[in-house]
Amino acid sequence: xxxxxxxxxxxxxxxxxxxxxxxxxxxxxxxxxxxxxxxxxxxxxxxxxxxxxxxxxxxxxxxxxxxxxxxxxxxxxxxxxxxxxxxxxxxxxxxxxxxxxxxxxxxxxxxxxxxxxxxxxxxxxxxxxxxxxxxxxxxxxxxxxxxxxxxxxxxxxxxxxxxxxxxxxxxxxxxxxxxxxxxxxxxxxxxxxxxxxxxxxxxxxxxxxxxxxxxxxxxxxxxxxxxxxxxxxxxxxxxxxxxxxxxxxxxxxxxxxxxxxxxxxxxxxxxxxxxxxxxxx
Amino acid sequence: xxxxxxxxxxxxxxxxxxxxxxxxxxxxxxxxxxxxxxxxxxxxxxxxxxxxxxxxxxxxxxxxxxxxxxxxxxxxxxxxxxxxxxxxxxxxxxxxxxxxxxxxxxxxxxxxxxxxxxxxxxxxxxxxxxxxxxxxxxxxxxxxxxxxxxxxxxxxxxxxxxxxxxxxxxxxxxxxxxxxxxxxxxxxxxxxxxxxxxxxxxxxxxxxxxxxxxxxxxxxxxxxxxxxxxxxxxxxxxxxxxxxxxxxxxxxxxxxxxxxxxxxxxxxxxxxxxxxxxxxx
Numbered sequence: 001x002x003x004x005x006x007x008x009x010x011x012x013x014x015x016x017x018x019x020x021x022x023x024x025x026x027x028x029x030x031x032x033x034x035x036x037x038x039x040x041x042x043x044x045x046x047x048x049x050x051x052x053x054x055x056x057x058x059x060x061x062x063x064x065x066x067x068x069x070x071x072x073x074x075x076x077x078x079x080x081x082x083x084x085x086x087x088x089x090x091x092x093x094x095x096x097x098x099x100x101x102x103x104x105x106x107x108x109x110x111x112x113x114x115x116x117x118x119x120x121x122x123x124x125x126x127x128x129x130x131x132x133x134x135x136x137x138x139x140x141x142x143x144x145x146x147x148x149x150x151x152x153x154x155x156x157x158x159x160x161x162x163x164x165x166x167x168x169x170x171x172x173x174x175x176x177x178x179x180x181x182x183x184x185x186x187x188x189x190x191x192x193x194x195x196x197x198x199x200x201x202x203x204x205x206x207x208x209x210x211x212x213x214x215x216x217x218x219x220x221x222x223x224x225x226x227x228x229x230x231x232x233x234x235x236x237x238x239x240x241x242x243x244x245x246x247x248x249x250x251x252x253x254x255x256x257x258x259x260x261x262x263x264x265x266x267x268x269x270x271x272x273x274x275x276x277x278x279x280x281x
Numbered sequence: 282x283x284x285x286x287x288x289x290x291x292x293x294x295x296x297x298x299x300x301x302x303x304x305x306x307x308x309x310x311x312x313x314x315x316x317x318x319x320x321x322x323x324x325x326x327x328x329x330x331x332x333x334x335x336x337x338x339x340x341x342x343x344x345x346x347x348x349x350x351x352x353x354x355x356x357x358x359x360x361x362x363x364x365x366x367x368x369x370x371x372x373x374x375x376x377x378x379x380x381x382x383x384x385x386x387x388x389x390x391x392x393x394x395x396x397x398x399x400x401x402x403x404x405x406x407x408x409x410x411x412x413x414x415x416x417x418x419x420x421x422x423x424x425x426x427x428x429x430x431x432x433x434x435x436x437x438x439x440x441x442x443x444x445x446x447x448x449x450x451x452x453x454x455x456x457x458x459x460x461x462x463x464x465x466x467x468x469x470x471x472x473x474x475x476x477x478x479x480x481x482x483x484x485x486x487x488x489x490x491x492x493x494x495x496x497x498x499x500x501x502x503x504x505x506x507x508x509x510x511x512x513x514x515x516x517x518x519x520x521x522x523x524x525x526x527x528x529x530x531x532x533x534x535x536x537x538x539x540x541x542x543x544x545x546x547x548x549x550x551x552x553x554x555x556x557x558x559x560x561x562x
Contacts, residue, residue: 015422016421019421111444117444118442119444119445119446120400120443138301138302139300140297140301141300141301142424143423160399161399161400162398162399162401163392163400164398165445
């Protein structure tokens with residue numbers, strides 16, 4: 001398989017492949033850059049792969065990889081290659097056209113744009129991925145897609161599921177549908193634009209290139225040399241906090257999440273407090 | 282590995298082994314019977330096994346396998362064989378001396394004797410099991426004991442955990458410690474004795490042999506020919522229900538759970554309603 005790696009979570013997916021004994025090559029870009037469709041095309045022309053793994057929204061760098069274009073290249077250059085997508089921090093906040101783009105497997109978790117407690121994962125699987133799964137030996141029990149599908153069809157689960165989160169999901173899906181998906185996606189985009197333009201106005205800039213900036217989490221270069229620990233200490237007095245940069249990006253960047261049930265007035269409140277902190281730096 | 286199979290959940294563990302590509306032999310007993318230490322000794326003398334799997338408390342049959350005696354036989358006959366135990370429906374309700382008995386891996390889940398919502402699993406692992414894990418190739422990522430242990434030591438988890446259940450666990454452990462473990466175990470035993478002697482008094486009997494009857498769930502032979510569906514319909518009008526027999530034991534047996542936060546007065550209430558139903562049969 002071919003693992004696209006341009007951040008902490010795509011690196012993790014590569015590790016998942018390797019620790020499961022799969023032969024995996026890395027298609028890399030710098031942290032903060034995207035995986036380009038051209039690079040993907042070159043890699044697929046050079047070697048045959050059963051599957052590619054793509055992290056749609058890199059929570060570590062605030063980069064949204066161009067999933068639609070990457071999927072189109074895979075279908076064009078290597079139509080038998082399965083397209084596996086981690087949409088943990090984007091699904092539910094950003095429009096993803098699973099069928100139209102021809103995604104074979106896409107997963108997310110409950111605690112990001114679904115705004116629920118963590119502890120549950122959701123996935124969509126294509127028919128051809130299920131057919132391919134039949135030929136996989138030693139699929140295991142817990143993560144066997146065919147076993148899960150068999151039970152899904154009869155509205156069941158193979159093992160006792162996390163019931164309290166399923167009830168919470170029922171409530172949250174109603175809320176999401178009441179807001180309307182297009183409204184939800186527009187809200188995420190508006191919050192992203194607000195944070196990212198605010199950063200530029202205050203002498204900083206997003207790590208991701210224009211056009212590929214995440215709508216759910218902004219990773220901002222810390223060009224003003226803000227003491228992130230001190231900032232968080234100040235923010236916590238007001239019941240807020242933001243995330244430091246991930247791994248090597250710690251202190252060089254910081255991250256502002258704007259996803260799930262976060263609304264524009266929350267973003268405004270955070271940015272006002274951030275400004276107040278910088279005025280006293 | 283050697284999989285002890287005498288019920289639905291030990292059968293499942295065998296399936297887990299096979300679907301993970303492990304070579305597994307079955308050490309079988311009839312559903313309702315125990316795995317005897319003699320049978321275990323014979324199997325281990327006949328062939329060398331890296332591990333045995335034992336379900337301590339078969340939720341399907343109400344049988345408690347003699348774990349202490351089985352573990353002693355393994356240590357005696359084949360000391361290098363790892364002892365892996367499913368204690369899903371007993372841990373927290375029954376005393377299990379993990380270290381004294383030399384158990385290498387034992388797991389449970391949140392929704393049985395811990396009386397929490399489902400969605401979380403707990404395990405204890407011996408040092409030698411962790412050492413053995415180092416030699417296992419393709420351990421995967423999600424279930425890699427060494428990765429979990431590395432994070433446990435720094436009071437962390439490799440992935441975002443199910444936070445709401447962790448908070449619930451914190452509350453529930455306080456409750457369990459306030460009751461006292463010995464009191465908790467005695468309460469489970471008293472409820473089991475109450476249900477099982479009630480069954481005999483009413484012309485029925487437990488499926489499990491004397492001395493090996495579960496303290497957390499009683500599986501009773503339906504010798505009175507009770508219509509279990511009709512019984513449950515009646516019980517539900519009083520806010521209660523019991524479980525029908527599992528798989529082939531459906532209607533031939535029924536099961537009464539007496540675990541977790543179930544108290545003797547709940548058991549009394551259930552049995553009184555059961556009697557009222559039988560009087561009108």
